[in-house]
Amino acid sequence: MKKIIKIENLCCPNCAAKIENNINKLDGVESCVVSFLAQKIVVEMQDSKADDICGKITRIAKDVEPDAELTF
Amino acid sequence: MNRKQKKSLKTIIATAVILAAAILVSGFTQSRLIKIIIFAVPYLTIGNKVLKKSFAMLRKGQMLDENFLMSIASIGAFILGEYVEAVAVLLFYSVGELFESVAVGKSRKSISDLMDICPEYANIEKDGTLQKTDPMLLEIDDIIVVKPGERVPIDGVVIDGSSTLDTSALTGESAPRKIAAEEEIFSGCINISGVLRVRVRKTYNNSTVAKILELVENSALAKSRSESFITKFARVYTPIVVACAAVVALIPSLITGDAATWIGRALIFLVVSCPCALVISVPLSFFAGIGAASKAGILVKGSSYIERLAKTETVIFDKTGTLTQGNFEVTEIHPEHMSDSDLLELAATAEYYSDHPIAASVKKAYGKQPDTSSLTDVNEIPGNGISAMLGGELLLAGNIKLMEKRGIKCEPRNADGTVIHIARGIKYEGYIVISDKIKPDSQQAIAELKRCGAANTVMLTGDRYEVAKQVCGVLCIDEFHSELFPGDKVKYLEEYISKAKNTVVFVGDGINDAPVLARADIGIAMGAIGSDSAIEAADIVLMDDKISKIPTAIRIAAKTMGIVKQNIVFAIGIKVLVMMLSIAGFANMWLAVFADVGVSVIAILNAMRAMR
Numbered sequence: 001m002k003k004i005i006k007i008e009n010l011c012c013p014n015c016a017a018k019i020e021n022n023i024n025k026l027d028g029v030e031s032c033v034v035s036f037l038a039q040k041i042v043v044e045m046q047d048s049k050a051d052d053i054c055g056k057i058t059r060i061a062k063d064v065e066p067d068a069e070l071t072f
Numbered sequence: 073m074n075r076k077q078k079k080s081l082k083t084i085i086a087t088a089v090i091l092a093a094a095i096l097v098s099g100f101t102q103s104r105l106i107k108i109i110i111f112a113v114p115y116l117t118i119g120n121k122v123l124k125k126s127f128a129m130l131r132k133g134q135m136l137d138e139n140f141l142m143s144i145a146s147i148g149a150f151i152l153g154e155y156v157e158a159v160a161v162l163l164f165y166s167v168g169e170l171f172e173s174v175a176v177g178k179s180r181k182s183i184s185d186l187m188d189i190c191p192e193y194a195n196i197e198k199d200g201t202l203q204k205t206d207p208m209l210l211e212i213d214d215i216i217v218v219k220p221g222e223r224v225p226i227d228g229v230v231i232d233g234s235s236t237l238d239t240s241a242l243t244g245e246s247a248p249r250k251i252a253a254e255e256e257i258f259s260g261c262i263n264i265s266g267v268l269r270v271r272v273r274k275t276y277n278n279s280t281v282a283k284i285l286e287l288v289e290n291s292a293l294a295k296s297r298s299e300s301f302i303t304k305f306a307r308v309y310t311p312i313v314v315a316c317a318a319v320v321a322l323i324p325s326l327i328t329g330d331a332a333t334w335i336g337r338a339l340i341f342l343v344v345s346c347p348c349a350l351v352i353s354v355p356l357s358f359f360a361g362i363g364a365a366s367k368a369g370i371l372v373k374g375s376s377y378i379e380r381l382a383k384t385e386t387v388i389f390d391k392t393g394t395l396t397q398g399n400f401e402v403t404e405i406h407p408e409h410m411s412d413s414d415l416l417e418l419a420a421t422a423e424y425y426s427d428h429p430i431a432a433s434v435k436k437a438y439g440k441q442p443d444t445s446s447l448t449d450v451n452e453i454p455g456n457g458i459s460a461m462l463g464g465e466l467l468l469a470g471n472i473k474l475m476e477k478r479g480i481k482c483e484p485r486n487a488d489g490t491v492i493h494i495a496r497g498i499k500y501e502g503y504i505v506i507s508d509k510i511k512p513d514s515q516q517a518i519a520e521l522k523r524c525g526a527a528n529t530v531m532l533t534g535d536r537y538e539v540a541k542q543v544c545g546v547l548c549i550d551e552f553h554s555e556l557f558p559g560d561k562v563k564y565l566e567e568y569i570s571k572a573k574n575t576v577v578f579v580g581d582g583i584n585d586a587p588v589l590a591r592a593d594i595g596i597a598m599g600a601i602g603s604d605s606a607i608e609a610a611d612i613v614l615m616d617d618k619i620s621k622i623p624t625a626i627r628i629a630a631k632t633m634g635i636v637k638q639n640i641v642f643a644i645g646i647k648v649l650v651m652m653l654s655i656a657g658f659a660n661m662w663l664a665v666f667a668d669v670g671v672s673v674i675a676i677l678n679a680m681r682a683m684r
Contacts, residue, residue: 009076011169011173012172012348012351012352013303013348013351013352013355014138014306014346014347014348014351014352017303017306017307017351021307033293033295035293035355036352036355037176037180037355037356037359038293039180040293042293063132066125066128067076
């Protein structure tokens with residue numbers, strides 16, 4: 001499934017790139033793009049692992065940028 | 073400015089005031105300890121957030137975080153006794169961050185303002201009264217009313233009323249478009265003059281506005297090669313600079329024994345180690361370029377297409393509906409004995425019952441109701457034309473084969489289009505030429521394309537050789553291939569792609585050339601308003617059918633790529649230069665701060681030029 005998550009308060013595109021890299025490494029994620037300008041995470045993932053992945057995405061984002069706010 | 077930005081502005085002002093006071097006060101003391109205490113106040117005021125963050129990152133083992141590197145640089149400066157510089161590094165870092173975030177917010181907003189086509193409400197007609205409702209809640213066949221000044225909320229058909237529409241938000245065209253009953257109306261336009269009653273034809277999510285917004289929003293996700301390059305570069309940039317800093321701090325210190333000087337120089341490396349200026353300005357340039365294009369009614373599905381479009385080498389056009397208007401019209405009338413209008417009337421009478429496209433254009437050109445009271449025995453002969461009896465006399469309208477069959481003397485005519493010969497009784501009365509008109513802006517657009525660097529223009533058409541040759545002659549198109557079946561177009565396109573070094577663009581109307589649009593390096597669909605299939609198949613979508621938008625798109629792409637290159641060279645160049653100067657001992661902390669945040673800000677401002 002494809003999911004679009006809104007992400008606000010990212011400090012710079014470099015953080016966005018770090019988040020993108022880390023999400024792409026998650027098990028069950030087929031592809032992920034984080035756009036700093038569109039303030040969006042678009043993630044393509046296996047349906048069965050979706051809940052688990054969404055939880056991990058929040059943690060990854062907060063690790064890189066503690067101020068980040070995600071809206072699922 | 074949002075709350076976060078205001079807070080940061082307050083901290084910056086407070087720090088600046090405290091720093092000024094600290095500089096004054098420190099003039100009265102020689103004691104190192106007192107100086108440290110005095111400058112610790114502004115340092116912690118501005119730096120507490122950065123220090124906290126870097127401590128958190130350190131615990132997670134992320135040593136290359138920019139906050140951490142900034143902290144090391146400023147603490148290092150403090151230890152070396154450069155108190156003012158230590159505070160200034162953090163102060164200007166904060167100013168830069170603030171400026172960056174304001175500039176990005178502004179550009180985000182101005183680009184989304186360009187696409188301000190979202191309808192806020194719809195007036196639905198229910199039990200004879202009008203109610204305001206959310207366009208999302210409308211259903212097919214609902215009746216809505218659009219008053220003057222309101223935005224059309226949904227795609228539909230006008231059932232009552234006539235008006236003019238402002239389509240500039242969709243097409244970039246400022247000339248208003250007329251609309252009357254039974255015509256299709258598209259969401260996103262603004263109704264200017266009359267009240268319109270509209271029957272809903274599509275739900276909101278399938279309407280033009282929703283499709284366009286989706287396309288523009290997703291365009292930021294199709295990243296270009298330059299963007300990927302920059303992200304990859306950024307990943308190695310920081311570790312390399314930090315490693316260089318370590319080398320600069322250690323090796324010369326061991327050789328010369330002057331550790332303080334060399335550590336000071338190494339700290340400058342840490343300040344310029346953040347790749348933000350690059351990483352921010354490149355996608356922003358593309359974003360702004362895409363924004364500029366959508367303002368002109370050109371929707372680009374991603375920055376990678378901007379990159380490719382800037383290198384356009386060959387442009388291949390479909391003919392009908394792309395270079396020409398796609399509707400057939402009477403272009404010439406050549407009577408033998410009677411007046412032009414009499415011959416046209418005769419033709420319209422003969423074609424009266426036919427619904428062939430040729431007949432339709434003859435009737436449209438005549439524009440009146442022909443007298444058919446004495447028209448009998450109408451017979452449509454496929455591939456020939458029409459024979460009928462008019463007031464007891466034979467009436468023929470068709471091609472030369474029809475005339476020869478009926479024994480009427482008639483000469484073949486050379487014309488740019490389809491020739492219809494007309495005869496009454498046994499007498500030849502003349503002929504009418506019907507052809508597809510070339511769009512008024514096609515010729516200029518092709519000339520401009522050549523000026524934009526498209527070295528080769530090609531036309532592919534299913535039409536006859538003579539017609540194709542004539543159209544290419546008028547438009548100065550370099551090559552053409554005629555009498556093609558739809559499958560042939562892909563074959564020819566592939567041939568051009570294999571020959572070309574750079575981008576091959578295909579331009580079509582999106583109706584029956586979806587496979588060709590998809591196969592081309594860039595597929596451009598025109599006249600896309602209301603055509604979902606065109607929007608799906610193409611990489612670049614022209615909202616109206618003006619071919620002159622293509623050179624405009626190439627110009628925007630070229631300008632955007634120019635700005636992207638400037639930013640890459642400028643940002644990397646300044647940083648490398650400052651590092652060189654630092655090794656040579658000519659750079660100080662102030663210059664390093666400029667190379668970091670100053671360069672970011674300049675690159676952002678430069679990126680925004682792509683929008684104009």
